[in-house]
Amino acid sequence: xxxxxxxxxxxxxxxxxxxxxxxxxxxxxxxxxxxxxxxxxxxxxxxxxxxxxxxxxxxxxxxxxxxxxxxxxxxxxxxxxxxxxxxxxxxxxxxxxxxxxxxxxxxxxxxxxxxxxxxxxxxxxxxxxxxxxxxxxxxxxxxxxxxxxxxxxxxxxxxxxxxxxxxxxxxxxxxxxxxxxxxxxxxxxxxxxxxxxxxxxxxxxxxxxxxxxxxxxxxxxxxxxxxxxxxxxxxxxxxxxxxxxxxxxxxxxxxxxxxxxxxxxxxxxxxxxxxxxxxxxxxxxxxxxxxxxxxxxxxxxxxxxxxxxxxxxxxxxxxxxxxxxxxxxxxxxxxxxxxxxxxxxxxxxxxxxxxxxxxxxxxxxxxxxxxxxxxxxxxxxxxxxxxxxxxxxxxxxxxxxxxxxxxxxxxxxxxxxxxxxxxxxxxxxxxxxxxxxxxxxxxxxxxxxxxxxxxxxxxxxxxxxxxxxxxxxx
Amino acid sequence: xxxxxxxxxxxxxxxxxxxxxxxxxxxxxxxxxxxxxxxxxxxxxxxxxxxxxxxxxxxxxxxxxxxxxxxxxxxxxxxxxxxxxxxxxxxxxxxxxxxxxxxxxxxxxxxxxxxxxxxxxxxxxxxxxxxxxxxxxxxxxxxxxxxxxxxxxxxxxxxxxxxxxxxxxxxxxxxxxxxxxxxxxxxxxxxxxxxxxxxxxxxxxxxxxxxxxxxxxxxxxxxxxxxxxxxxxxxxxxxxxxxxxxxxxxxxxxxxxxxxxxxxxxxxxxxxxxxxxxxxxxxxxxxxxxxxxxxxxxxxxxxxxxxxxxxxxxxxxxxxxxxxxxxxxxxxxxxxxxxxxxxxxxxxxxxxxxxxxxxxxxxxxxxxxxxxxxxxxxxxxxxxxxxxxxxxxxxxxxxxxxxxxxxxxxxxxxxxxxxxxxxxxxxxxxxxxxxxxxxxxxxxxxxxxxxxxxxxxxxxxxxxxxxxxxxxxxxxxxxxxxxxxxxxx
Numbered sequence: 001x002x003x004x005x006x007x008x009x010x011x012x013x014x015x016x017x018x019x020x021x022x023x024x025x026x027x028x029x030x031x032x033x034x035x036x037x038x039x040x041x042x043x044x045x046x047x048x049x050x051x052x053x054x055x056x057x058x059x060x061x062x063x064x065x066x067x068x069x070x071x072x073x074x075x076x077x078x079x080x081x082x083x084x085x086x087x088x089x090x091x092x093x094x095x096x097x098x099x100x101x102x103x104x105x106x107x108x109x110x111x112x113x114x115x116x117x118x119x120x121x122x123x124x125x126x127x128x129x130x131x132x133x134x135x136x137x138x139x140x141x142x143x144x145x146x147x148x149x150x151x152x153x154x155x156x157x158x159x160x161x162x163x164x165x166x167x168x169x170x171x172x173x174x175x176x177x178x179x180x181x182x183x184x185x186x187x188x189x190x191x192x193x194x195x196x197x198x199x200x201x202x203x204x205x206x207x208x209x210x211x212x213x214x215x216x217x218x219x220x221x222x223x224x225x226x227x228x229x230x231x232x233x234x235x236x237x238x239x240x241x242x243x244x245x246x247x248x249x250x251x252x253x254x255x256x257x258x259x260x261x262x263x264x265x266x267x268x269x270x271x272x273x274x275x276x277x278x279x280x281x282x283x284x285x286x287x288x289x290x291x292x293x294x295x296x297x298x299x300x301x302x303x304x305x306x307x308x309x310x311x312x313x314x315x316x317x318x319x320x321x322x323x324x325x326x327x328x329x330x331x332x333x334x335x336x337x338x339x340x341x342x343x344x345x346x347x348x349x350x351x352x353x354x355x356x357x358x359x360x361x362x363x364x365x366x367x368x369x370x371x372x373x374x375x376x377x378x379x380x381x382x383x384x385x386x387x388x389x390x391x392x393x394x395x396x397x398x399x400x401x402x403x404x405x406x407x408x409x410x411x412x413x414x415x416x417x418x419x420x421x422x423x424x425x426x427x428x429x430x431x432x433x434x435x436x437x438x439x440x441x442x443x444x445x446x447x448x449x450x451x452x453x454x455x456x457x458x459x460x461x462x463x464x465x466x467x468x469x470x471x472x473x474x
Numbered sequence: 475x476x477x478x479x480x481x482x483x484x485x486x487x488x489x490x491x492x493x494x495x496x497x498x499x500x501x502x503x504x505x506x507x508x509x510x511x512x513x514x515x516x517x518x519x520x521x522x523x524x525x526x527x528x529x530x531x532x533x534x535x536x537x538x539x540x541x542x543x544x545x546x547x548x549x550x551x552x553x554x555x556x557x558x559x560x561x562x563x564x565x566x567x568x569x570x571x572x573x574x575x576x577x578x579x580x581x582x583x584x585x586x587x588x589x590x591x592x593x594x595x596x597x598x599x600x601x602x603x604x605x606x607x608x609x610x611x612x613x614x615x616x617x618x619x620x621x622x623x624x625x626x627x628x629x630x631x632x633x634x635x636x637x638x639x640x641x642x643x644x645x646x647x648x649x650x651x652x653x654x655x656x657x658x659x660x661x662x663x664x665x666x667x668x669x670x671x672x673x674x675x676x677x678x679x680x681x682x683x684x685x686x687x688x689x690x691x692x693x694x695x696x697x698x699x700x701x702x703x704x705x706x707x708x709x710x711x712x713x714x715x716x717x718x719x720x721x722x723x724x725x726x727x728x729x730x731x732x733x734x735x736x737x738x739x740x741x742x743x744x745x746x747x748x749x750x751x752x753x754x755x756x757x758x759x760x761x762x763x764x765x766x767x768x769x770x771x772x773x774x775x776x777x778x779x780x781x782x783x784x785x786x787x788x789x790x791x792x793x794x795x796x797x798x799x800x801x802x803x804x805x806x807x808x809x810x811x812x813x814x815x816x817x818x819x820x821x822x823x824x825x826x827x828x829x830x831x832x833x834x835x836x837x838x839x840x841x842x843x844x845x846x847x848x849x850x851x852x853x854x855x856x857x858x859x860x861x862x863x864x865x866x867x868x869x870x871x872x873x874x875x876x877x878x879x880x881x882x883x884x885x886x887x888x889x890x891x892x893x894x895x896x897x898x899x900x901x902x903x904x905x906x907x908x909x910x911x912x913x914x915x916x917x918x919x920x921x922x923x924x925x926x927x928x929x930x931x932x933x934x935x936x937x938x939x940x941x942x943x944x945x946x947x948x949x950x951x952x953x954x955x956x957x958x959x960x961x962x963x
Contacts, residue, residue, distance in 0.1 A: 254482060257478055257482075258475050258478040258479055258482060259475065261475070261477065261478050298511070303513065314511075314513065317500055317508055318508055318509075318511065318513075318514040318516055319516070320497070320500045320501045320505075320508075321500060321501060321504070321505040321506075321507075321508030321509050321514070322505075322508075322509060322514070322516045322517070323501055324501055324502070324505055325501065325502060333516070334515075334516050334519055337515065337516060351497065351500075351501060355501065356497055356498060356501040356502055359497045359501065360494055360497060360498075363490055363493055363494055363497070364490075366490070367486070367487065367490045370486050370490075371483055371486065371487075374479055374480075374482060374483045374486065375483075377475075377476075377479045378476045378479050378480060383475060386475045386476075386479065387475070390475075390479050390482060393486075394482060394486065397486040397489060397490070398489075400489075400490070400493070401489045401490075401492075401493065404493045404496075404497075405492070405493060405496070408493060408496035408497055408499075408500055409496065409500070410492055410493065410496045
């Protein structure tokens with residue numbers, strides 16, 4: 001399997017010839033499908049007392065889809081990171097099992113639809129891996145991405161297309177299919193941020209006045225940040241979507257920092273965020289309600305208030321508490337007590353039935369996924385790839401933090417879903433597309449250099465350091 | 475750009491660490507509080523969904539069990555002989571929560587106790603349906619039945635104790651009630667039954683054995699006599715002034731003997747005789763001579779002034795403080811502000827029977843897991859020594875006199891020496907409460923009993939402790955002696 005013929009670059013110490021690790025990907029993916037099948041089967045065992053008839057079909061379906069993606073990776077991205085697909089598969093599969101479990105309790109049919117969306121997501125990822133031969137191509141579409149991203153963001157506000165669900169204007173409906181364009185916008189805007197910042201980073205890195213020991217950027221360079229901030233506030237105000245707003249702004253600030261290496265951008269970003277947050281809090285009652293429900297959820301009045309009270313949050317916490325260390329066992333808790341247990345509160349379902357053990361395991365899976373993405377960013381040679389991989393990985397991390405933090409009462413609750421795990425087609429497809437892009441970039445990052453390392457030659461000193469200090473060799 | 479990416483990785487790790495800490499907080503550290511929140515319906519559903527452990531008597535009779543049913547709660551609590559044992563079991567209501575032993579032993583019965591942890595883990599592994607532990611009580615079927623039959627529908631209570639261990643052999647409150655009605659899974663049914671019982675004549679839901687306090691009347695003279703003997707200034711033969719009417723200081727009303735006659739001869743009587751015929755004026759004099767501190771201390775030594783968990787809650791019996799001489803005189807004969815639960819008066823008799831040491835009453839014999847392994851078996855514990863062995867012996871002899879030739883002759887049992895004391899407690903304008911507290915056999919006691927009949931039961935104004943309560947005590951003691959034949963000495 002290994003491209004041992006390729007000579008390692010002269011400046012990198014490589015004890016072993018690089019290996020593609022595709023078999024590792026296949027093996028771990030099989031384990032992931034197996035674990036997901038077991039979880040799915042346990043639902044039947046807990047509720048019916050027997051293994052459900054659909055378990056083989058479920059396993060075969062999920063397995064076949066992942067196999068397609070695996071084969072595509074072998075064909076077009078043989079050097080891609082081998083952990084991305086198994087981790088995403090496991091999260092997706094566990095999510096399916098939990099959603100199925102809630103279907104059983106509530107006589108719903110979310111799991112079937114989620115399975116269809118999983119298929120669409122994995123096939124979309126496959127298509128990206130096959131069609132997109134080089135991630136740097138995306139850089140050409142930087143400003144197209146900006147326009148598309150903004151259109152996607154604005155789409156839910158278009159009359160007759162946008163749908164208001166539970167007070168948030170973030171859905172569009174075309175015929176029978178509902179979609180959250182914000183999830184796709186996440187990817188498209190990350191492409192735009194990466195393309196824009198890799199060009200503008202030199203300008204943005206120029207130093208301006210020094211205030212309180214902090215080297216500030218030139219005021220005229222603040223424009224893009226202010227635009228991003230205003231756009232986020234616009235999302236918050238017009239679509240009443242706290243989570244997406246937070247996600248976009250946080251993502252932009254993080255990528256700005258990666259591009260410029262200037263801490264001052266973070267400081268400015270954070271102050272803008274705090275300003276925006278205080279502004280939003282003082283202006284909007286629904287934001288105030290979220291904060292109150294976060295600070296004082298057990299207060300009888302806050303708990304009883306509807307809508308906008310803390311009932312959902314508190315019931316979710318009860319679910320977590322009920323799970324304890326080991327959980328009630330899949331199918332043996334009462335996660336359906338929590339409103340939206342299949343989407344926003346899927347973590348409460350997980351925590352109740354799989355316990356703290358399961359929760360920590362899943363959080364670690366996310367962490368692995370994110371860190372592999374960030375590792376890809378450090379390993380890839382081009383600046384655009386670094387920013388794109390870092391941005392996409394951080395988007396997953398931030399989204400996890402915003403959702404899990406909200407559900408676990410670390411921060412106020414906002415309306416986002418756990419990547420891969422939660423019910424929601426748009427989110428699932430978008431996150432599989434992110435995995436596809438990370439596969440593509442990591443393929444470029446890990447691919448052994450050809451004899452004439454034209455691509456690798458303009459290596460920055462810091463990247464040399466990176467190769468030497470890598471703990472985990474891929 | 476690698477340095478900032480690596481710093482970003484550190485930030486991401488910190489973010490996830492925060493999430494994991496929050497998860498640990500919610501699911502482990504704070505979980506107990508969250509589980510106990512009354513708004514957490516999961517806890518209730520979980521307990522109801524688990525097969526709750528049974529409650530049995532010491533004879534093995536099941537008095538509460540959980541039967542599988544096909545509704546959301548999965549198990550229906552059933553009380554096979556509900557009214558008879560209601561004062562012991564309480565009920566397990568899905569609307570208002572558990573009461574009685576169901577509440578006191580809830581952790582074991584529901585299976586949520588930490589003692590069941592390894593059991594739960596093994597259930598998890600073996601896939602066995604988890605369930606609660608079985609609580610075996612100290613109640614003896616025959617004694618409990620004798621209590622019910624003895625009261626025969628009259629309002630009142632019976633408590634029978636094993637004086638040497640504190641085991642509760644019978645605990646019955648009348649009117650009784652059916653716990654099955656309140657355990658109904660139909661909310662409206664349960665609520666209607668609760669409303670009806672709460673408004674019912676005679677307040678059946680409040681146990682007269684443990685929760686209600688009444689003036690103990692002359693049964694309290696045992697405490698006064700104990701204080702006198704313990705003071706060292708008196709013996710059973712000491713002579714006490716015992717006029718027909720005692721003028722009480724600072725009042726116009728005198729304190730009379732029940733029959734309006736002086737006790738003994740020449741206006742004086744021995745302490746033993748005063749107890750035998752329940753002479754009010756003699757004990758009032760005795761109380762005033764001893765003082766409220768000595769009397770109060772003696773009452774506390776028998777258990778007054780402290781609430782108990784047996785593990786069903788027993789209300790605190792009271793001996794008042796800040797008394798003037800008149801009130802002290804009335805208190806010395808169990809009137810005035812002295813109030814006691816029937817459980818407390820059974821403890822007085824049991825303490826004397828046990829050579830002066832009062833044992834903590836206890837309803838629970840063993841708690842067993844479903845594998846029959848004993849999880850808990852409470853050891854007999856002492857409340858404390860109330861009187862010396864000599865005083866106890868003297869009191870026993872005096873109480874034997876009460877049953878042999880005094881006010882308690884109705885409690886005589888053929889071939890068994892019974893020691894007892896009657897009480898006829900004045901109760902404002904209503905008919906007096908009839909009391910009897912006793913133990914048997916006097917030389918080697920196996921049962922101590924307190925019988926309380928509210929407002930004299932069917933005898934009404936004609937009631938006295940000796941006439942109404944003593945016969946009930948007799949049949950309860952007979953049942954207890956038969957049940958414990960050869961099992962104790």
